[in-house]
Amino acid sequence: MDFAFTEEQQMFRQAAADFCKNEVEPVAIKLENGKEFPTELTQKMAELGFMGLVIPEQYGGVGADYLAYLLVEGEIAKSSISLSMTLGAQNSLVALPIMNFATEAQKQQWLPSLASGAKLGSFALTEPGAGSDPAGMRTTAVKKGDTWVLNGTKLYITNGAVAEYLIVWAKTGEKSDGKPLLSAFLVDKAVSPFKVGTVEDKMGVHASPTTELIFEDCEVPAENLLAKEGDGFKVALITLNTGRCSVATQCLGLAEAAYLRAKRFAGEREQFGQKIWEFQGIGFKLADMITELNAAKGLVWHAVWLKEQYGLSDPRFISMAAQAKLYASEMAERVTSAAVQIHGGYGYMKEYRVEEFFRAARLMTIIEGTSEIQRLTISRWEMKA
Numbered sequence: 476m477d478f479a480f481t482e483e484q485q486m487f488r489q490a491a492a493d494f495c496k497n498e499v500e501p502v503a504i505k506l507e508n509g510k511e512f513p514t515e516l517t518q519k520m521a522e523l524g525f526m527g528l529v530i531p532e533q534y535g536g537v538g539a540d541y542l543a544y545l546l547v548e549g550e551i552a553k554s555s556i557s558l559s560m561t562l563g564a565q566n567s568l569v570a571l572p573i574m575n576f577a578t579e580a581q582k583q584q585w586l587p588s589l590a591s592g593a594k595l596g597s598f599a600l601t602e603p604g605a606g607s608d609p610a611g612m613r614t615t616a617v618k619k620g621d622t623w624v625l626n627g628t629k630l631y632i633t634n635g636a637v638a639e640y641l642i643v644w645a646k647t648g649e650k651s652d653g654k655p656l657l658s659a660f661l662v663d664k665a666v667s668p669f670k671v672g673t674v675e676d677k678m679g680v681h682a683s684p685t686t687e688l689i690f691e692d693c694e695v696p697a698e699n700l701l702a703k704e705g706d707g708f709k710v711a712l713i714t715l716n717t718g719r720c721s722v723a724t725q726c727l728g729l730a731e732a733a734y735l736r737a738k739r740f741a742g743e744r745e746q747f748g749q750k751i752w753e754f755q756g757i758g759f760k761l762a763d764m765i766t767e768l769n770a771a772k773g774l775v776w777h778a779v780w781l782k783e784q785y786g787l788s789d790p791r792f793i794s795m796a797a798q799a800k801l802y803a804s805e806m807a808e809r810v811t812s813a814a815v816q817i818h819g820g821y822g823y824m825k826e827y828r829v830e831e832f833f834r835a836a837r838l839m840t841i842i843e844g845t846s847e848i849q850r851l852t853i854s855r856w857e858m859k860a
């Protein structure tokens with residue numbers, strides 16, 4: 476087994492680390508406290524090719540492999556979880572399902588503007604009454620001539636306030652057993668306008684707007700159906716299975732950033748005439764933090780390896796990606812919390828940033844499938860195996 480990254484993967488990771496050091500770190504606290512979408516930094520990520528990392532060169536992207544994308548995602552999460560959310564929405568939640576399910580004409584139409592960052596993407600699945608269970612969806616799409624007419628409300632959509640290219644799920648019928656048939660639609664806001672509702676006031680991740688979207692007789696051209704009518708559930712599941720590696724990598728970034736700060740602080744801070752890391756209570760905490768972080772890395776890289784070996788729909792990959800997301804998100808919660816503790820009172824202050832990482836980590840056990848849903852997925856696949 477080879478644990479080395481390729482030259483190209485290392486190059487992308489270094490480019491992300493340089494971008495963070497020079498452009499993001501100097502403004503990171505202001506960014507989170509300002510609660511505004513970072514348009515300029517997003518544009519800079521686009522100039523570096525990050526917005527189209529997973530998109531092949533023929534459609535204007537960089538054509539990096541999936542691991543290179545994850546390495547960039549993890550580096551950016553160390554400096555700004557909000558920017559990493561934008562990167563994840565663009566690459567993992569919008570570009571990848573287009574690459575996996577779109578027709579050639581759709582790829583040519585949608586991917587270049589996503590790759591250049593000219594259009595920001597959003598993934599609109601969740602609704603007020605349908606989170607873990609998309610089958611409870613109320614949004615409908617009714618075919619009228621050459622258009623689908625969408626009606627309904629989506630909730631908690633990352634970048635919904637700024638996105639112009641969206642994938643929106645709606646109910647398009649019912650199966651014989653009464654269960655809903657879902658379909659996915661490519662929605663260009665310029666062609667199919669919709670309303671942006673409440674922009675949520677959140678616990679953290681403030682520079683990534685989380686938004687309600689309202690579709691009222693929103694007309695979407697018939698050719699914008701993504702995959703076959705009724706295949707929406709499959710599009711969502713396959714996208715979220717892969718997305719779990721992306722969220723897990725954000726958790727690695729958050730935990731590493733918190734660990735490094737805690738390590739530095741514990742090596743400098745003195746109480747009772749010695750460095751605090753020399754107290755076993757603190758030294759052992761640091762040991763547990765780095766052990767858990769490396770264990771999570773192993774799960775994520777293993778999941779990516781399974782994806783490369785056996786493909787997106789293989790149960791070994793699906794179970795391992797869920798394990799990676801479950802463990803990495805719960806690890807990030809523990810590690811960022813320990814980092815606050817190691818900093819003592821300083822850890823509660825924004826200046827030291829570990830409280831920001833702790834608040835961000837709290838989100839990670841919820842998005843793209845809660846920890847309970849990951850456990851459900853893992854146990855189902857394991858019992859079938």
Ligand SMILES: Cc1cc2nc3c(=O)[nH]c(=O)nc-3n(C[C@H](O)[C@H](O)[C@H](O)COP(=O)(O)OP(=O)(O)OC[C@H]3O[C@@H](n4cnc5c(N)ncnc54)[C@H](O)[C@@H]3O)c2cc1C
Binds near residue numbers: 842
């Ligand atoms: C900041 C933020 C950004 C987001 N971005 C997006 C986005 O871009 N696009 C998008 O579509 N959605 C997005 N979401 C929505 C997110 O994916 C959902 O919040 C998540 O899937 C959980 O759904 P819910 O909030 O409706 O909780 P619910 O599904 O109502 O769950 C409530 C609780 O019940 C538990 N539960 C539910 N079902 C089961 C079960 N079968 N077994 C055991 N326990 C269960 C859950 O684990 C949870 O603890 C975002 C959410 C947040 C907070």
